[in-house]
Amino acid sequence: MSLPGHEGRPSASIPLHSNRLVCAAEGPRHTNSGGYAGAFLSSSYVDDVFSIDKFCERTSLKFLSVSPERVVFELKGVDAAIPNALRRILISEVPTVAIETVQIWQNTGVVQDEVLAHRLGLIPFIVDPTALNYRQPNQEVTDENALRVSLHVKCTEQSLGPHQTSLPVYAKHIKWEPMSPSQKEAFAANPPRAVHPDILITKLRPGQEIELKAYLEKGVGKTHAKWSPVCTAVYRLEPEIVFKESIQGEDASDLCSLCPMGVFDIEDTTGEAYARYPRNCTTCRACIERFPKEIELRKIKDHFIFSIESTGSVPAPLLFKMAIEILKEKALTFRQIIDLKLVSGN
Known part of the structure; x- marks a missing residue:
């Protein structure tokens, strides 16, 4: 339901809440998924309408590293249900x-x-x-x-x-x-x-x-x-590090030294700290504990980094292809069941 005086206008925080998870010092915020149509209908969020054209436009897959033992790829523009289904299929349904x-x-x-x-x-x-x-x-x-x-x-x-x-x-x-x-x-x-x-x-x-x-x-x-067929089949959300205020001087040096994963670096020209390797972030929260007002640590809800490590019985790239085929078969079976129900009227 919209707030009085705000009918027909979406809340400014809705786009952030819909596709960003905020890692605060006390714990994660906005962890629920809103990737389904109508999730923000009561708030008059006009973009909250499913379109197959928009889905195909924003969905992408890019392989980051490929070897017979391990495959790492990024999957964008999908709800967590898709990578979770792939993970479950890899673990329990690929022969x-x-x-x-x-x-x-x-x-x-x-x-x-x-x-x-x-x-x-x-x-x-x-x-x-x-x-x-x-x-x-x-x-x-x-x-x-x-x-x-x-x-x-x-x-x-x-x-x-x-x-x-x-x-x-x-x-x-x-x-x-x-x-x-x-x-x-x-x-x-x-x-x-x-x-x-x-x-x-x-x-x-x-x-x-x-x-x-x-x-x-x-x-x-x-x-x-x-x-x-897999030793591990895991995915994680893409980290996003936002500087709400500039960090310079000794504070910038402190920020670079306190991060155990070497995420931050200092600009040569301005002397400001910036996130050079955001994907290395493990959400240890050391940065936001030291600079709670200057840094906000987020996770992109529809951007997944997926890793498949094979036991060696089947090459990892082939495992991914087999999992996709099984997922397609499940989707087709589900569609046939729906069509059958519609025809029978039950």
Whole structure:
């Protein structure tokens, strides 16, 4: 509801509150999201109308760094629901391949069978998940829904070095065994293997032995964390540092020295402090505690810095593409449900 005498005029603070989070000394302000149509309708905020053209115009995506292990990009002009959906999909719905079934023939080491199987299941493998089908409940293991690997290590006195007391068993000792000629041909160029060959599985003393076979299956993280393809999938809001008053002289030097992330610097010509690397800000609040009237620390609500770090089973750039495709499928499914409801009248 508009204030008396202000009907039809938007409040001057509404644009700031709608897309800025203020990090005050006592805590964050204006944390709620107002990215939906009608959020400020009662305040006569005329810009508070959804338009698909405006949405497409203000939405942008820019990759900041790309490598097989890690992708960092910035996403602008969207509500927090979009990056949050991407994050959840990356963690729990993008498929990978991991050990699901373990058949232990011999294990005389100190690690119990169930603990050994658990450790094997958590080892990430380099396997294209699109090359396998999901194995349905009670379905037999075949070359179309599984990969077979073996592990056979025996410790003897002769296998130990001069100063060794135990034999380490690493992920590199796991060997792939094709289940059919077609599977052997399909994976000949890029055979299944552990992402990190030096992952320690267990240690054996002389006379101890491990012999087992295991089957890798396709799955998703919401079934078990071993199928989650990411180490981390996180996002943060873009920092914005506003100088309400000029800071010069010794105060400017103090400001530069108190920031642990080196965000601030001093202009050569004017001698005024300014935010040189605002993206380095971790919201430690040291600056606003020292200069509460001069500096205001904000976060842009519709500007996200997103980081995806892969476990190595699937390259990080491909993970992003797969997450986008899953999100599109969800949106299309939701639209079909709405259309069906409209047609049926329910």
